Amino acid sequence: MYPDCKMHNSVRNMPTLALKALLDISQIDLKYDLTQILEEIVTIVAQEMGAHSGTITLVNEENGELEMIATFGLPDDYSDKVYSEGVPITTGPSGVVLKTGKYYAVPNISAVIENARLYSKVLQKKTELEREITERQCAEELKIAGERYRATFESTGTAMAILEEDTTISLANKEFVRLSGYSKEELEGKKSWTEFAAHEELERLRKYHYGRRKGEKAPTSYEFKAIDREGNLMDVYINVAVIPKTKESVISIMDITERKRVEEALRESEERFRSLFDNLSVGVAMIERDGRVSAVNKTVCHFLDYSQEELIGMPLSELIHPEDLDADRDLFKPIINGEEDNCLVDKRYVRKGGEIVWGRLHLSGVKDDEGHIKYMTAICEDITECKLVEKALLAKNSELASVFARCKHMKAALNRSEQKYKEIAEFLPDLIYKTIMLDA
Numbered sequence: 289m290y291p292d293c294k295m296h297n298s299v300r301n302m303p304t305l306a307l308k309a310l311l312d313i314s315q316i317d318l319k320y321d322l323t324q325i326l327e328e329i330v331t332i333v334a335q336e337m338g339a340h341s342g343t344i345t346l347v348n349e350e351n352g353e354l355e356m357i358a359t360f361g362l363p364d365d366y367s368d369k370v371y372s373e374g375v376p377i378t379t380g381p382s383g384v385v386l387k388t389g390k391y392y393a394v395p396n397i398s399a400v401i402e403n404a405r406l407y408s409k410v411l412q413k414k415t416e417l418e419r420e421i422t423e424r425q426c427a428e429e430l431k432i433a434g435e436r437y438r439a440t441f442e443s444t445g446t447a448m449a450i451l452e453e454d455t456t457i458s459l460a461n462k463e464f465v466r467l468s469g470y471s472k473e474e475l476e477g478k479k480s481w482t483e484f485a486a487h488e489e490l491e492r493l494r495k496y497h498y499g500r501r502k503g504e505k506a507p508t509s510y511e512f513k514a515i516d517r518e519g520n521l522m523d524v525y526i527n528v529a530v531i532p533k534t535k536e537s538v539i540s541i542m543d544i545t546e547r548k549r550v551e552e553a554l555r556e557s558e559e560r561f562r563s564l565f566d567n568l569s570v571g572v573a574m575i576e577r578d579g580r581v582s583a584v585n586k587t588v589c590h591f592l593d594y595s596q597e598e599l600i601g602m603p604l605s606e607l608i609h610p611e612d613l614d615a616d617r618d619l620f621k622p623i624i625n626g627e628e629d630n631c632l633v634d635k636r637y638v639r640k641g642g643e644i645v646w647g648r649l650h651l652s653g654v655k656d657d658e659g660h661i662k663y664m665t666a667i668c669e670d671i672t673e674c675k676l677v678e679k680a681l682l683a684k685n686s687e688l689a690s691v692f693a694r695c696k697h698m699k700a701a702l703n704r705s706e707q708k709y710k711e712i713a714e715f716l717p718d719l720i721y722k723t724i725m726l727d728a
Contacts, residue, residue: 312332312336313328313329313332313333316328316329323358326344326358327358327359327360329344329358330342330343330344330358330359330360331360334360334361339360339361340361341359341360341361341362342359342360342361343357343358343359343360343362344357344358345357345358441459441461442461442462444461444463444540445463446463446540446541446542447461447463447464447466447467447468447540447541447542447543448460448461448463448464448538448539448540448541449461449464449475449481449538449539449541450531450536450537450538450539451481451497451536451537451538451539452535452536453501453535453536454480455480455481455482455497456477456478456479456480457475457476457477457478457479457480457481458476458477458536459476460472460475460476464541467516467522467541467543468484468516468517469516469517469518470517481497481539482494483515484514484515484516485512485513485514485515486512486513486514486515486521488513489512489513492512493512496510496528497537500528500530500537501530501535501537508527508528508529509525509526509527509528510525510526511523511524511525511526511544512524512526514541522543522545523543523544523545523547523548524541524542524543524544524545525541525542525544526539526540526541526542527539527540565585566585566586566587567585567586568585568587569587570587570667570668570669571584571585571587571588571591571647571666571667571668571669571670572584572585572587572588572665572666572667572668573585573588573599573665573666573668574663574664574665574666575604575651575663575664575665575666576663576664577624577661577662577663577664578603579603579604579605579620580601580602580603580604581599581600581601581602581603581604582600582601582663583600584596584599584600588668591637591639591645591647591668591670592607592637592639592640592645593639593640593641593643594640598640607637607638608635608636608637608638609635609636609637609638609644611636612635612636620651620664623651623652623653623661623664624653624661624664626653626655626659626660626661629652629653630650630651630652630653631650631651632648632649632650632651633648633649633651634646634647634648634649634671634675635647635649645670645672646670646671646672646674646675647668647669647670647671647672648668648669648671649666649667649668650666650667650668651664651665651666652664652665
């Protein structure tokens with residue numbers, strides 16, 4: 289922008305503010321008076337550089353005399369006061385510092401403006417080239433990103449598609465093709481996702497589809513029943529997200545038909561197990577390692593007169609008769625420590641109302657894959673009646689033993705009496721004979 293190469297190179301390395309000043313200078317109308325042009329230049333430069341004042345002087349290179357001066361932020365009589373003192377003026381751009389500040393000599397001021405305009409064009413061209421390069425780079429990056437997205441889209445292993453606002457499927461990956469039974473050519477731009485939803489699901493799904501595009505609250509993950517090309521009904525799980533700044537949405541779908549079938553079979557199995565568990569004629573309970581009840585059937589509830597809710601979480605020690613607690617602790621230890629697999633013992637339990645009942649307890653440990661006890665199962669049979677009968681029998685046995693002892697004593701007495709009778713009988717004939725003879 290300056291008439292010589294040295295000055296031009298220096299301008300290229302100027303900071304951003306200087307470049308801004310040059311661009312502003314390039315807009316000055318050359319039809320102005322030279323003094324006005326100089327004043328415009330000094331004003332622009334001073335303002336852009338944040339200076340409070342500045343000057344531009346025109347000097348005759350032959351005699352070194354001042355021809356013209358333009359000022360900014362200085363008094364009108366500034367030049368008269370400064371240059372009337374005989375301050376020497378040089379003509380080369382040597383960077384000599386005068387009393388008035390740093391200066392550079394410029395032979396042709398119109399060249400400054402013209403070169404500034406030239407620089408503006410060069411800068412504009414440079415900006416356009418940089419923009420073009422940036423756009424090409426962005427295009428290349430977008431291409432790479434698009435290829436990556438396409439690879440991810442196609443190889444994710446999940447059925448994916450992009451849906452338009454009008455429900456058209458604009459893009460589908462190979463897994464979506466497999467799941468639907470249609471080819472990409474038949475799907476993309478031609479099929480609506482509504483064709484793959486079961487009739488009873490359409491109203492709900494349409495509400496979600498249009499609602500999320502209006503900013504209404506709609507779930508992003510849910511299950512629904514879908515139909516493939518052959519009319520087969522499937523249970524699917526879908527994730528939906530609206531693509532930012534568009535009305536399009538991206539969906540991913542998983543076929544969960546088999547999982548739902550397994551879940552239903554498991555639910556039925558659990559129901560059968562629960563029915564069997566609750567209706568067993570013997571009480572069954574699960575006991576944690578810390579001795580708390582984690583599950584009980586109805587027979588146990590009836591046996592102890594507690595509800596299932598009351599029993600679950602209750603320490604087993606609160607149900608056992610206080611006199612049997614010490615034996616109970618000793619009973620659990622060998623099983624928890626893995627020393628024994630199971631045990632069988634008769635115990636007294638205290639019902640909710642305080643009544644004492646007897647139960648025959650079969651306790652066994654359930655181990656994990658590493659052989660550690662996870663919890664214990666307890667099978668309890670109500671033997672209260674048996675214990676009462678046993679007690680009665682023991683009482684009867686005691687009574688019979690007493691009767692037997694008395695009978696034995698009576699038998700001994702009878703034996704002794706019989707012996708005496710025998711002895712009497714043996715001597716009775718002689719006695720009678722002797723009595724007769726004496727009487728005679």
